[in-house]
Every structure is written in structure tokens, then in C-alpha cells.
Amino acid sequence: MNDLLAAMNLAYNTTLKARARYELAQKGQGSILPVPCDAVRLWHAIGAAWLLQSNNRFWVGIHCADYPKGLLELKDPPLILFGEGQRELLRARGVAMVGSRNATRTGLGTAQGFAQAFAQAGWGVVSGLAEGIDGAAHAGALQAKGATIAVLGCGPDEVYPKHHAGLKNQIIQQGGLVLSEYPPGTAPQPAFFPRRNRIIAALADALLVVEAALRSGSLITARVASELGRPVAAIPGSIHSSQSKGCHAMIKKGALLVETAQELLDEALASLPEYKISCMLQEDDIPCNEDLNCHDDTDTEMDESLARVLSSLGHDPLHVDTLADQLGLNTEDTLAALTELELLGQVLSESGGRWVRANGVF
Template identity: 40%
Template sequence: MALGDLATHGLLPWLALQQTPGLGPVRGFRLWQTLGSEWYLSERLDRGGLSAEQLAGLGIAPLALLDRLLAWQQAGPGRHILTRDKPEYPARLNTLAGAPLLLFVEGDPAVLDRPQLAVVGSRQPSYVGKENTRTLVPRLVEAGLTITSGLALGVDGLAHQAALAAGGMTLAVLGCGLEQCYPKRHGPLSRTILDGGGALVAECYPWEGPLAHHFPRRNRIISGLSLGVLVVEAAERSGSLITARFALEQGREVFAIPGARQNPLAGGCNRLIQQGAKLVCEVEDILEELIEFSCAAIKIHAPAPVETLPYPDLLDNVGLEATSVDLIASRCQQPVQEVLTRLVELELTGWVESVPGGYVRARRN
């Protein structure tokens, strides 16, 4: 594409926001809402509360990045780049403050607005976990639900496969770019999902590989697209519980299948049920809670939980001045990777902000 055409392309402002250090999806979209589509005019940027470094970053048009993305989009059929101002952007996800500024989709983007249930669980499920996935998912498909999951090994992959085998539709949200299927052994499964009328979705640029901090971000998209999240089987320290936590914060339903206390893969589900998740024995336990599938005139909700401070030991070590991840980990005496994952969660829910040099506490309303 000619340079002049790139300079006026509608994706350019969104890429500039995405590339600016310290903005993130929450502040980036807030800036776009405040200043409108002409936010990039220098005389208006001063009203955005940006630092000098951020202002300088926004002044550098990412033309090379735009050209590369457009080349990816045009290289194959059914490739889409959705921004939050477009009608094709999935409506349920777009209601969330931390929704991605850009969403990369392979397949029909209209599928993203179908009634969906997220099905997640252990990467190494027990025999019971496998059987529960294989028996419950076809009934959910029969009720008209699209099955959404993360294409991971274990319950995720089984959920996609069970939906397809039942003649249903399924969506896969990746923790990497759409050119970098992870895990690689699920490459054929991803193609089958597309052949079945489903879609592959990612927040990462198409060429980005899987990194640890991509997956918590991926999980909030899985829950954000869905009416609710079913946790089939999960240990007490599990990525599936991150998805469930995002679902609660997003006002989605959370369902969990109980298990024996001797089973370490049941600990996470049992804990979720203790905390108010709907215990699932039959498919009807799920359907009666979802408005679109409920025959009841009244939907019973648990009392709204009082907001508590997440990860207080970590937040106590993030102040108003930039603090590096290594220093936070040292103060908390926790592994750096675990601290980084939690910081990403806290950023997406508005507790901290990423800045040059580390993280700072966010000023919450």
C-alpha cells in the first residue's frame, strides 16, 4: 500500500495507542473516548494526561507495523482486524473496560456475537474430567450454545473437539498470534474449527509467539466473550481459576463441577463452589442460569460481593513511583513469573499501571 494511503488508514490511531508505553487497553480506550477519533492532533493530546514520553511515542506513526498487519490480513481469506469502534467488534466483549483495543480474527467475526459458554479446565485432566467434558459439551451444543475455550491441551482441546463432533460451533482464543498456533499439535484442530464455521481469536499480533504473560490476558477475552464460564476440573493454583476470576469481575456466570477432596484436580472447583459458583451436576444446572436459555421468570443472583483488595501482599509493594518487577518479586519473596502474571491481572482490572521502569499504583475512582 502506498505511504500516503497508510498515513490516513483507520487502523493507524489504534496502533499508535497500542504501541504507547504505559497506556494499556483501559487508558488507551479512555483516551480515545475522551478525545475522539482525532485524538492524535497534537493540540488536543495535552488534555489526555499523558507524560512527555507518551506524547513523543504517539507522535511516531507505526507505518511499518500497519503495513505488516495489512499484508497478513490480505494473505488469506477470512482474516479480520477489529477495533473497538467497529460494529463487527463483539458486543459482549466491548462492554468491558479492559477489552483489547485490537482483536485479530480468522473466520467469520459474526460468530463472536453468538451465545457462548466458556469451557476450561486442567491441561492434564483425570478420566472423570475427560468424561464430564465429552458428555456435557454435546448437550450444551444441543441447547444452542457456542463453546469457547483456549485451544490448550486437556479440557480446552476436548471441549473444542466435543463441540465439533456434536455438529456445533466453537471458538478458540489463543495466547499467541494467529500465525503461531500453540500448542503446535493443535494445528489440525484449529483448522477443523475454521472448517466447522468457528473462529480463531487473538489479541497478540499474528506473528507473536506464546509468552507467559499472554495467557492471563487471553483468559479475560475467553470469559468476556461468553455468558458464563464452566470449570470442569482444576487444581487450586490453576489458570482456569484466573478465567473464573475474570468472569466474576465481568459479571458473568461461573459454574464448577465438584470432585472428591482426595483429587488434587478437584480442589479449584470445590473452592469456587465454596465462594459462590454454581455447582453443576447436569446441563440443566447451567442452562437455567443463563437468561437466553432460562424458562424461569426470575433469575436469582447471589448478593454482590464487597470489593476486596486483590493480592494485598503484592499491592503493598507497588507505590506511586515506578517499581521494577524484580524488586516487587524480591520484596514479596515470590517467583518473578508469578508476580508478573499477577501484575498483568491487576493492570487489566485497574489496580496498577505499567510505566517505563515497572509498575505504579493506579488512582481508582
């Protein structure tokens, strides 16, 4: 039996319960496995064909030398991983970033800005390629020409959501990594995504939640990271926003409240494993104390009426009608001013006719 078939047989043989497969894995490569079932042979054929299509594709089993050591800390580590991209990132230092799929424009900008700062400081950004915060985190790392790892809840040849196919390809082309514990040909399923989250938490050296509701899958990822001893941080938001309540609950329970990327990196460096200290993405650490709050662009001339509208708008979303009443203006004039301010990068439009100050990321 060749190595790939043996590894897939250990990971996917449905004639064995999951606990039995993990017990066999702990015994080492010399363990006697049952004969591969038909499903394993089919997955092996599909997986082998997928691997041959590109030199950039690989697999790594739990007994391989370069299997990520952080994953071994899990109670149920993936027994095999399929990857496409830079294999060396399996051992690189990184920060996981997760959050709401239904993120606000402010949240998306914050995620992108923090990811850029992490990447510029030589840290990989680990996330799940999902809608919302995940996508913004990957995009921010790529914009900074940094490394990012996307952990999928489907096979490595699939993509979810479908419109992130371009983002997935960009990650691979720019030296990032796409990773999955599921064999090629596996379609996304709801049960796969919570399991995907444990890999995100264990692969990284710290975790940041940008926006999350109280019943968010991101909180599961944060709990796993905390159980593994990883530094866990959250971005606070408006007390009126449902997308901030999960982050606030985390902070109340002891998560680090961060305002700059360097705050979390300092925590991550303090607990970084020795084998990762020698696997830095860059030789020198670049401090990333960028203030991600809104700053007025001093190079942009703004007339008095626009400045008045901007000064009345805060970082909590405000409906255009409410803002108009506060300013004593009609809705049409207020909306025109907001639109002009949006073109200047000073404000962002939210759903339901609400507006908020930009945070300086875009």
C-alpha cells in the same frame, strides 16, 4: 492514516502507556494519536499481509460496530482483535469452558460431553485452545457440529501448543472462530495467557470450570466472569483429587454445582443480553439434560467376571493392585479384565496404573 494502521497504533504504540491508550480509546475515533512508531509500522505490514491471504480473516477495533459488547465491560478491553473464521460469532451467545491442562481422562470426557450438549442446544463454546480441558471442549463442540471460539495467547497465525494446529484448522473449517488481541507474528508468551483469560470470560455468557487445581489459571477466568456478573459453575470431583480442589473451592464460595448442561444454560438464559436473544445459533432451544454419569451398555453382553471387576470400580481412580486385593485376584488377571472393559468403553486408564469408571461420554 488508514483505519487498520490507526487501530493498531492505538493498541500497540509503546510510546504511550497502556492507561493513556485506554483514555484515548474512550474519547472516540477523533482522538489525536502520536505518529506510529517503527514497531507499529512493522506489525501493521505483517498484519495487513496476513489479512490479505484469506477472505476468512478480519480485524475489529474497539470503535467498530461489531466489536463484542461483552468485552466493553472489562476494565481493560482489547483495543483490537484479529480473527479468522465466522465473524458473526462475535455477537453469538456462548458458554466458556476452562480447566486443567493436566486433566484426567475423566475430566476430558466430561468436558467433551458438556461441550457437545452446549453445542447441540445452539450455544457456542468459548475456550483457549490449550492442552487438556480447553482442547476437549473445542473437540466436543466440533463433534456436535456446533460453533466454537478459540481465544489465543499469541498472534492469530500462531498456535500453542503446536500439536493443536490441526484442531485450530478444524475450528476454522467447521465455521468456528479463532481470535487474538495480539498482531500476526506474535509468539506465545507466559504473560499473554492470563490476559487471554479475561477475553474468554467476557466474550461468553456463562462459564464452566471442569477440573482445576487450587492455583489454576482457570480460577482467574472464573473470578473475572463473576465480577462481570456472568453465571459461574464448576464440576465437582473426588475429594482425593488435586485437580478437583479448585472446583470445590469455587463451589464453597458460591459457584453453581452442575450435573447437566441445562442447569447452566438456564442460568445463562436468565441473564442473557437482549441483543444476543436475537442472535441465537439455532431457532429452537434443545433441552440438554443428558446425564453424564456412567451407565452400563445394555447392548453389550458382559460375563460375570468382568461385571464383578466393574462393580468394584468407582469414579475415583483406583490402582490396579488395590483393586486386585479387594477382589482376591492376582494383578495380571485384574489388569486383563480392566483392559477388556476399556475396549468396551466401560473404564478408563489414568496415570500411575490407576483406573476409573468411564462417564458415558466416549
